[in-house]
Amino acid sequence: MTAAFSVSGLGKRYPHFELHDIDLALAEGEIMGLVGVNGAGKTTLLRILAGISSPDSGTVEVLGHSLPREQVAAKRQLGFASEDMRLYRKRSLRWHMDLIARAYPDWDESYAGILLKRFALRAEQLLDGFSHGQRVKALLLLNLARRPRLLLLDEPTTGLDPVARVEVLEALSDVLRDGDRSVVFSSHNTHDIEQLADTITFLHEGRMLASCDKESFIDRWRRMVCQGDWTPDLAHWPQIAALRRSGSVLELKIRDFSDDLAGRLKGQGLDVRTVHPMSLEDIFITTVRAGETA
Structure with missing residues (x-):
C-alpha cells in the first residue's frame, strides 16, 4: 500500500524541546489523529511534514517526494492549516479564493461553492468581519477546494462552537470519499479523534508512545x-x-x-x-x- 507520508529516525531540536527518533507512516486514503498535550511535538511534526521546518536528523517522504529536497513538488499536492495561521483581514474571502486558484491549478471552484454553502460563508465579506469559527472554516475551504492528496491540520476544531465543530468534522469526512486522499490532524479533543481517525498516534514530550489503527488499539484496553x-x-x-x-x-x-x-x-x-x-x-x-x- 502506498504511503501518504513516512518518516524514519526523525529528530528536531529546539532550545527547550526535542522531537526524538520518530518512525511513523500513514497509508493513502486514511485519517491519522495525533493526540498529545501542549508541547508534545504535534505541531513540530506537522510543520516538518508540510515542509515548513526541516528535520535535524532522519528521513521524510511525503507523497513519494523526499523532503526537504523535493518539497516544491510535495507542496503542490498537500494542504496545511494551523490555528495560528492568519488571512488578510482587509480582503474578502473571494479575494483569497481567487489568489489560491491562480497559484494551484487543481483548485475546484465548484467544490468551493459547495463549501461556501455548507459553512454558511459569504465570499464577498471582508475577513475582518469574520468570527473565529468563520475564519477557521474559511481556512479549511481554501485548503479543501484545492483537492490536496494530503491534508495536514493542526488543531482544526479549537475554539469552534458545537455546530461549527460538527460542520468541520463532516467536511473532513467528505475528503476521504476519494480513496487517494489522506488527512493528519491534531486535537486536544480526543472525542473528535476517536470519531474520525482510522489511525491514532500518541505523542508525549517529543516521543511517540503509540501508533495503531483505532479499532484494534481501543480493543486492547x-x-x-x-x-x-x-x-x-x-x-x-x-x-x-x-x-x-x-x-x-x-x-x-x-x-x-x-x-x-x-x-x-x-x-x-x-x-x-x-x-x-x-x-x-x-x-x-x-x-x-x-x-x-x-
Missing part, C-alpha cells in the same frame, strides 16, 4: 473492577498499566487485554466484578501517567 487484596506479584504484570485502590475494591487499567485475564486474576485471589472498554481519553491519560508505550 479494558477497565476492570475487582474485589480482593492486592498482592505484590501483580505489580510485575505487564498488562496492568494503572491501579487504584479503595478498601478491598481494586480498579485496574489493562493494556493488551485477553479473555483469560479474569481467570488469572482469580488465581491471585481477586474476584472480577466488571469489565468495561476505555475511552481514548482515558487510555491516553493512563499511558502518559505510566510513562510507557501503549
